[in-house]
Amino acid sequence: MAPVSKIFDFIVIGGGSGGMACARRAAAHGAKVAVVEGSGRLGGTCVNVGCVPKKVMFNGASIIEAIEDAKHYGIGVGAPSFDWGFLKQARDAYVKRLNGIYERNLTKESVEYVDGTASFINSSEVKVNGLVLRANHILVASGGHPIIPAVEGAELGIDSDGFFDLETQPRKVAVVGSGYIGIELAGIFKTLGSDVTVFTRTPHILRHHDTIIGDTMLQEMKRIGIRFEHNSNVLGVRKNDDAHHPLELRWTTTDAAATAAAAASSDSFDCVLWAVGRAPNTAALNLEVLPGIERGRHGHILADEFQNTTVKGVYSLGDVFGKSELTPVAIAAGRKLADRLFGGDQFAASKLDYVNIPTVIFGHPTAGTIGLSEEQAREAYGSDSIKVYQTRFTNMYNAMTPYKPPTAMKLVVTGPQEKVVGLHIIGRGCDEILQGFGVAIKMGATKKDFDNCVAIHPTSAEEIVTMR
DSSP states (O other): OOOEEEEOSEEEEOOBHHHHHHHHHHHHTTOOEEEEEOSSSSBHHHHHHSHHHHHHHHHHHHHHHHHHHHGGGTOOOOOOOOOHHHHHHHHHHHHHHHHHHHHHHHHHTTOEEEESOEEEEETTEEEETTEEEEOSEEEEOOOEEEOOOSSBTGGGSBOHHHHTTOSSOOSEEEEEOOSHHHHHHHHHHHHTTOEEEEEOSSSOSSTTSOHHHHHHHHHHHHHTTOEEETTEEEEEEEEOTTSSSOEEEEEEEOOTTOSSOOOOEEEEESEEEEOSOEEEOOGGGOGGGSTTOOBOTTSOBOOOTTSBOSSTTEEEOGGGTTSSOOHHHHHHHHHHHHHHHHSOGGGTTOOOOOSSOOEEEOSSSOEEEEEOOHHHHHHHHOGGGEEEEEEEEEOGGGGGSSOOOEEEEEEEEETTTTEEEEEEEESTTHHHHHHHHHHHHHTTOBHHHHHTSOOOTTOSGGGGGTOO
């Protein structure tokens, strides 16, 4: 075995948001820390091919919507045009600046950045570029990647990472998958001018969210012209370079009442985007040398409430851990872990509470959710202990527009005190509304607490504290 090249207190495998936050916090406590990242750029999925560049594209789409609404307020701005290449170039430059900021932050915190792919030698050593690094504590925060389905011609499509590589805007797009990633990107494509069809295996979308969100989102996406192929099973993709739209997507559709699938259908597209899920990045880690390490059924590295894996001194968090795969969750969990490992006795019980984590879907419209869906609450507490308050209305923004997209809100409460165990909202501004209510719900707010808060008028948020 190669001699040990460097010894650290803490090695973090993965330079994404969670790993970076954990590494920097550990260094702030005085630990000698190394971050190992092999992609050539820091920030992980969120900064490079996720939340950040997605929000830039979402913002661009939202500006297009505002320009189209302007005439209804007496504002003449002419027909909007959109330059995909211009926005991509500006967006990529912004992301590159963020990569530089991340690297400078490591330098500022005296964290060593090791550019390469880490593989375990044992529970306290990893190999990177032929070098051996040793530490008593090793965190795996290697993130995840999009899944490509095992169908004919799958390589002709792109995944969510590939969305950010597109140099030009495709005219006609198939989005396969109806989770939040597929729904967000479908909305962006359509609002920026592409013809979009979404393929989903069920009659519903956003199945892991409360029905008020999925049903309302589906209704509004159809209203703006996005087509849906429900109960569909994609068979494959073929390429025809001479066709107007060169990618032929083939699928079958199963009627819920039928006993067999219908004959195959097909349509042609410029772009097929796979949004069928994500998997953890573990292939290069050589986990086989860690006897007893537990993996989930999808390959995630399992850990307890303190992020401890079943191997002493090895930890996991973020997408590779597989619980609440959200950037702020990974950041918070990483900081809590670093506090516990290197912050002294005052942080001995430091851990992230994974209950009541707010999250937002940047669809068209936006949606936000925290806590249990109505269905989950009834299962957890029993239907007799659950009460639901909900409302639907038109945002005042649309008082001047001929179309009236819905805003919908649902409050799920339990017990005689009517403790709030779920809040689900969809409509203009819901992405910004949710954060403050998340604090209240995290503190154990009841419906009475909401009622006792004076409404801010005229806003959409006031409906949450005036529901009856």
